Amino acid sequence: MTETTASSRTAMIEVIKVSKSYPPNVTALSDISVSIASGEIFFLIGRSGAGKTTLLKLLCNMERPSNGLIEVAGMNIHQVTGNKLAKLRQKVGVAYQDFRLLTDRTVAENIAISMEVSYKKPQIIRSRVRSLLAQLQLEDKHDILTGDLSRGEQQRVALARAVANSPTLILVDEPTGNLDATSTAQVMELLVRCSKSGATIVIATHDETLYRHSTHRVMKLHNGTIASLTSGNDQGAGATGGGGDEI
Amino acid sequence: MNFWFSVFRQTGRNLRQTWTTQFMTCLTVSLSVLIFSFFYLIYLNMLNAGDKVSDDLRLVVYLEEEPGPEMQEQLRNKITQFDQVQEIKFISKAEAYSRFAEELGDNRDVLTDMPTDFLPASIEVTPLKNLRSLNQIKLFSEYLATLPGSQKVQYGQKWVERFYYFTQLLSIVVLLSGFLLILTATFMVASTIRLTIFGRQEELELLKLVGATNNYIRTPFLLEGVLLGFMGSLLGLASLYTLFQWTLRHFSGAGFLDLFTFTFFPPEIICTIVILSIILCTAGSYASMQKFLRI
Numbered sequence: 015m016t017e018t019t020a021s022s023r024t025a026m027i028e029v030i031k032v033s034k035s036y037p038p039n040v041t042a043l044s045d046i047s048v049s050i051a052s053g054e055i056f057f058l059i060g061r062s063g064a065g066k067t068t069l070l071k072l073l074c075n076m077e078r079p080s081n082g083l084i085e086v087a088g089m090n091i092h093q094v095t096g097n098k099l100a101k102l103r104q105k106v107g108v109a110y111q112d113f114r115l116l117t118d119r120t121v122a123e124n125i126a127i128s129m130e131v132s133y134k135k136p137q138i139i140r141s142r143v144r145s146l147l148a149q150l151q152l153e154d155k156h157d158i159l160t161g162d163l164s165r166g167e168q169q170r171v172a173l174a175r176a177v178a179n180s181p182t183l184i185l186v187d188e189p190t191g192n193l194d195a196t197s198t199a200q201v202m203e204l205l206v207r208c209s210k211s212g213a214t215i216v217i218a219t220h221d222e223t224l225y226r227h228s229t230h231r232v233m234k235l236h237n238g239t240i241a242s243l244t245s246g247n248d249q250g251a252g253a254t255g256g257g258g259d260e261i
Numbered sequence: 262m263n264f265w266f267s268v269f270r271q272t273g274r275n276l277r278q279t280w281t282t283q284f285m286t287c288l289t290v291s292l293s294v295l296i297f298s299f300f301y302l303i304y305l306n307m308l309n310a311g312d313k314v315s316d317d318l319r320l321v322v323y324l325e326e327e328p329g330p331e332m333q334e335q336l337r338n339k340i341t342q343f344d345q346v347q348e349i350k351f352i353s354k355a356e357a358y359s360r361f362a363e364e365l366g367d368n369r370d371v372l373t374d375m376p377t378d379f380l381p382a383s384i385e386v387t388p389l390k391n392l393r394s395l396n397q398i399k400l401f402s403e404y405l406a407t408l409p410g411s412q413k414v415q416y417g418q419k420w421v422e423r424f425y426y427f428t429q430l431l432s433i434v435v436l437l438s439g440f441l442l443i444l445t446a447t448f449m450v451a452s453t454i455r456l457t458i459f460g461r462q463e464e465l466e467l468l469k470l471v472g473a474t475n476n477y478i479r480t481p482f483l484l485e486g487v488l489l490g491f492m493g494s495l496l497g498l499a500s501l502y503t504l505f506q507w508t509l510r511h512f513s514g515a516g517f518l519d520l521f522t523f524t525f526f527p528p529e530i531i532c533t534i535v536i537l538s539i540i541l542c543t544a545g546s547y548a549s550m551q552k553f554l555r556i
């Protein structure tokens with residue numbers, strides 16, 4: 015009991031007054047501050063171009079913020095370098111919006127990569143890959159090149175790779191864009207399972223069905239600023255606010 | 262353990278993906294090893310031959326007068342001032358006479374009317390049997406000519422001079438081909454590895470993103486450099502050995518090769534060449550990798 019409260023209080027992610035602009039003068043994010051607790055499932059929504067992907071890229075250190083500070087697990091991730099950065103990244107699983115799969119490798123090899131870099135035993139990797147594929151109903155794709163898969167299948171392989179190494183932070187960008195209702199449900203089930211085993215999860219999505227009936231926090235971005243941030247309780251208000259922005 | 266498993270698998274993938282380029286690079290490395298070791302082998306054998314020939318190599322300084330024991334000591338000091346020598350031998354007039362008489366053998370009666378001191382006294386200087394003293398022999402003879410009481414210095418001048426220039430030339434060729442080896446090994450390997458990196462940029466970027474350490478990314482490529490250096494030098498040396506055997510078989514008994522006994526590299530030198538080319542290739546690979554990792 016005490017453990018739960020402690021973990022929900024410690025912040026996994028601290029974003030403090032972060033701005034990001036791209037040359038020449040695109041402001042993708044401006045003055046974003048948010049704190050995401052360890053073990054939380056956090057939704058990031060907003061229209062296309064609102065800055066969701068940009069924020070995720072900042073969180074996984076693919077881009078550097080123009081201003082402000084980002085801490086993940088208590089570390090200023092943009093000051094970490096070398097092997098420390100590698101160790102940190104092994105603990106952060108990312109499912110990219112553009113998948114970033116190696117199209118000339120099989121599904122199994124793609125998923126294995128994130129475990130190989132942290133030197134997991136081959137048997138462990140093999141069984142983990144099989145179990146993930148089973149959970150996503152992709153068992154029969156084990157030895158197919160990812161280049162030959164459908165978009166929806168690629169999307170799920172990308173997700174499987176992100177969660178394979180049991181990271182403590184999982185960043186998911188548009189995980190259900192190409193999926194039917196059943197596959198979407200499977201994906202969410204998998205993410206919830208990860209969350210139950212302690213992972214913090216940030217999901218950027220357009221898919222209202224993912225968060226509508228949940229009690230998780232939802233942050234809505236609009237043109238790089240926070241349009242609304244609903245807590246688990248005032249869910250309805252956030253949804254209304256979101257509707258208003260979109261008009 | 263797992264690290265090496267990953268490294269080997271990754272290296273295997275690299276080799277499979279770009280094996281034609283790798284093969285060409287390997288050939289280039291082996292060709293330059295062949296060229297270098299070819300000249301080096303000849304050079305080493307020349308040094309050996311030089312050793313043998315200098316067995317007969319003596320400088321003879323003819324003196325105006327026979328030196329007394331004090332004078333001998335002085336001369337000895339002066340000679341060793343120039344260089345270490347193997348032997349200094351004073352030949353008195355009497356000794357020269359009896360030696361000459363011995364050489365004449367049955368014809369010694371032509372000497373009967375001659376005084377026993379008609380031959381000049383001399384100093385026989387045998388230089389050390391190494392190439393340096395051989396190379397310096399001309400200078401040495403000039404030096405000996407300035408000794409007090411020296412009349413004339415004799416040695417196998419023409420022959421020695423030619424030998425001297427030839428070995429000089431050869432040592433330059435060895436240096437040049439060594440330089441060529443360094444260039445090809447490092448630059449060819451560096452550019453091959455760069456090609457491989459380029460072909461797998463997407464994957465390497467992803468590896469960085471999922472938290473691969475620099476060593477994880479780098480080691481397979483370094484191993485590739487090691488492999489290229491090892492295979493290349495082995496191939497080069499093997500072809501040189503074949504060439505060497507062939508030459509021996511086809512030219513032995515033809516006369517001129519009998520002058521020298523041709524020998525192949527001793528194991529130490531073979532090891533040194535292999536290790537050197539491994540080091541060079543790995544350095545080339547490392548340089549390319551550093552460029553990539555810094556980006």
Ligand SMILES: Nc1ncnc2c1ncn2[C@@H]1O[C@H](COP(=O)(O)OP(=O)(O)OP(=O)(O)O)[C@@H](O)[C@H]1O
Nearest residue numbers: 036040041042061062063064065066067068069111
């Ligand atoms: N590398 C870049 N260079 C210039 N502008 C960029 C770059 N990346 C993103 N942007 C701009 O930043 C803004 C935010 O982009 P971002 O990708 O974060 O949007 P998004 O919310 O993920 O949209 P979507 O829902 O379509 O994925 C956009 O206007 C985009 O054009």
Ligand SMILES: [Mg+2]
Nearest residue numbers: 066067111187
């Ligand atoms: Mg996006």
